Amino acid sequence: MSNASVLYDVPGPKAKARNRVYTVVGALAVLALIAFVVLRLSAKGQLEPEVWNIFNNAGVRTNIRDGVLTTLQVFAVAAVLSLVLGVLLAVARLSDHKPVRWLATGFIELFRAVPLLITIYALWVILLSNRESLGLADSQPQFWALVIGLTVYNGSVQAEVLRAGINSVPKGQREAAYALGMRKTQVMTTVLIPQAVRAMLPTIISQLVVTLKDTSLGYIITFEELLFTARQMSTNIIVNGNDTYVPVIIVTGAIYVAMCLALSALANWIEARGRRAKTGIGVTAAGEPVAATDALDTADAAPGGPLAAKD
Amino acid sequence: MNVLLDYLPEFRDGFLGTLAITVSSALLALVLGVLIAGFRVSPIPPLRAFGTAWVTVLRNTPLTLLFLVAFFVVPQILFQGASPFVLATLALGFYTSSFVCEAVRSGINTVPMGQAEAARSLGMTFSQTLRMIVLPQATRTVLPPLSSIFIALTKNSAIAGAFSFGELFNVSKLLNDKGYAIAWIFLWIALAYLVITFAISGLFRLLERRMGVAR
Numbered sequence: 001m002s003n004a005s006v007l008y009d010v011p012g013p014k015a016k017a018r019n020r021v022y023t024v025v026g027a028l029a030v031l032a033l034i035a036f037v038v039l040r041l042s043a044k045g046q047l048e049p050e051v052w053n054i055f056n057n058a059g060v061r062t063n064i065r066d067g068v069l070t071t072l073q074v075f076a077v078a079a080v081l082s083l084v085l086g087v088l089l090a091v092a093r094l095s096d097h098k099p100v101r102w103l104a105t106g107f108i109e110l111f112r113a114v115p116l117l118i119t120i121y122a123l124w125v126i127l128l129s130n131r132e133s134l135g136l137a138d139s140q141p142q143f144w145a146l147v148i149g150l151t152v153y154n155g156s157v158q159a160e161v162l163r164a165g166i167n168s169v170p171k172g173q174r175e176a177a178y179a180l181g182m183r184k185t186q187v188m189t190t191v192l193i194p195q196a197v198r199a200m201l202p203t204i205i206s207q208l209v210v211t212l213k214d215t216s217l218g219y220i221i222t223f224e225e226l227l228f229t230a231r232q233m234s235t236n237i238i239v240n241g242n243d244t245y246v247p248v249i250i251v252t253g254a255i256y257v258a259m260c261l262a263l264s265a266l267a268n269w270i271e272a273r274g275r276r277a278k279t280g281i282g283v284t285a286a287g288e289p290v291a292a293t294d295a296l297d298t299a300d301a302a303p304g305g306p307l308a309a310k311d
Numbered sequence: 312m313n314v315l316l317d318y319l320p321e322f323r324d325g326f327l328g329t330l331a332i333t334v335s336s337a338l339l340a341l342v343l344g345v346l347i348a349g350f351r352v353s354p355i356p357p358l359r360a361f362g363t364a365w366v367t368v369l370r371n372t373p374l375t376l377l378f379l380v381a382f383f384v385v386p387q388i389l390f391q392g393a394s395p396f397v398l399a400t401l402a403l404g405f406y407t408s409s410f411v412c413e414a415v416r417s418g419i420n421t422v423p424m425g426q427a428e429a430a431r432s433l434g435m436t437f438s439q440t441l442r443m444i445v446l447p448q449a450t451r452t453v454l455p456p457l458s459s460i461f462i463a464l465t466k467n468s469a470i471a472g473a474f475s476f477g478e479l480f481n482v483s484k485l486l487n488d489k490g491y492a493i494a495w496i497f498l499w500i501a502l503a504y505l506v507i508t509f510a511i512s513g514l515f516r517l518l519e520r521r522m523g524v525a526r
Contacts, residue, residue, distance in 0.1 A: 011354065019354050019355065022354075022355045023355050023356060023357060026355045026356075026357040026358040026361075027357040029357075030357050030358070030360075030361045040388050040389060041388060044387065044388055046388070110501065113466075113501065113504060113505050113508060114466075114497075114500075114501045114504060115465075115466035115467070115468075115469035115480065115504060116466070116469075117469040117470055117472075117473065117480060118469055118479075118480055118483060118497065118500055118501070118504075119497075121480070121483065121484070122483075122493050122494075122496075122497045125487055125493040126493060209371075213371070213372075213373040213374070214373070215373075216373035216374075216375040216376060217375060217470075219375050219379075220375065220470070220473040227373065227375055227376055227379065230379075231379060234383075245379075245383050245384050245387070246384055246388070249376065249379060249380055249384060252376065253368075253372055253376055253380075256371065256372055256373055256376060257367070257368060257371040257372060260370075260371035260372075261367070261371055264371070
């Protein structure tokens, strides 16, 4: 169903003519907006060739590359750890033992409710002040604060995603497994989790996009990832008496957008592939990477996507 | 424990700061988001392209980067001397508007085709169809995702504090510098955020019940 057709009929000759007028007006409006921004930038001397020449400097390129690598490094460690934590928490939340269930629920609710930045900041303070006793004297406390913060937050969200996936596996699967004489652990690890992961893969990857974006919070605790590097470069490199925020931010932003789009493309590809394969359990629509956060409703998202379920 | 009682005024100001930035950027995001969603479903190609670009870029950019733009580029290029409140509202509102836009757009998509067709066959005009048939039904579908978006917005507002806007995160930094135990500060701040997010989800549950209709 295309969007357009809900709102209006296939246009007739009159509407077509009107739409053509709107198209021209709309194009002019968008162009005017772009022109305004470009004019402002050039009035401030931000479009001079010298300003953009900084990227020909080997040092600048090395800095950006190092920033990207650090960001990817944090992302990789945090992604793996958060997925492991997510599985553990999801299983704990579905446990038959009440205390385990409560503990997992409390953990998930607490860390999902607190802004990630505050978690990371608190971890940073704790790690800094206990650096010696934790044996972190020569490693970067920022790195671990960032990784652990990302892990507990995204792990909690992933746990809810996985739990929804496990709950979406048809009951017969579990019953059949028990009937075959499998034990609880076996049922979980060999029957339920693989199917849950498969069904939820697009949502899991969308949440990884959020993890990737949130690595930029490292900027605030002075961890030298891409954004922090960008900030430092733009303050330090002065061209024609101006700092170089505009070019550096445009380039850095493009890098972030490219990385996130690549990851989202993977999620969409998996979703499309899952839709083609006509096996038992549906694959969720690639969930929207919900803001630096929340996915509070992801938990309720049955396979088929949150919106399909409501239709 | 004592930190809350000793610094009650700071906590209160921080809480109000978080509340203010949340409300103002939520309003901005709502207005912009609905507008851009309108662009994205319109029959005018340049506006559609603009809407798509807006959503793609803003959704895939880290919010911290947008704050950086708002606080260091905007004052230099566009308007000098804007207050931190305005700048933080701009960054948060623009970022969240892309999520609002997608929620509204998919909400419009969930209204069955037959509804609009029936309305048209009754002779309703475009604006009548939109106002009386499509939007009321879309609103109901959009409410739950909007509620999560605004809860996310509340939590994201913490980043404003890092850019020296007075809100809860800023308070926690301040008090930590004064040597109070981070664990207690963390707990009180977490509680403050819980109050706001519970209020939002309560409000939306109320709205959903008010607008709920068996389908």
